[in-house]
Amino acid sequence: MSRHTGAPGQTIPRAWAVELEGIDHLRYPSYPLDVQAALIGDDGSAALVWTRLTGVAEGGHLVAELLNNPFDKPGRAPGDLMVLGVMEDDAGA
Numbered sequence: 321m322s323r324h325t326g327a328p329g330q331t332i333p334r335a336w337a338v339e340l341e342g343i344d345h346l347r348y349p350s351y352p353l354d355v356q357a358a359l360i361g362d363d364g365s366a367a368l369v370w371t372r373l374t375g376v377a378e379g380g381h382l383v384a385e386l387l388n389n390p391f392d393k394p395g396r397a398p399g400d401l402m403v404l405g406v407m408e409d410d411a412g413a
Contacts, residue, residue, distance in 0.1 A: 337364050340382075343355055351374045354370055355370075355371055355372075355373060357371050357372075357402070358371055359402070360391050361392075367392055369386060369387070369388055369390045370387040371384035371385060371402060372384055372387055374401070382406075383401055383402070385399060385402075386398055386399065
């Protein structure tokens, strides 16, 4: 990841990230690389955050840059890199 020295993974091509299937419902309409994610705390509580897809980590997990300050999750700040896991909810989304 060229923008983040020492970050794990590799930079992903924009076209590849835009064409990822199964996450369209999480994307911001005007910015297809920006996806909403749930940041889960150690206590199981979640905060919804916006992230920007930046790369792929070992094992195929997506890497994203945190774009906003998560509510009630100290220790995280915009610019932090996160590995994203994709999960289905009870409705299959």
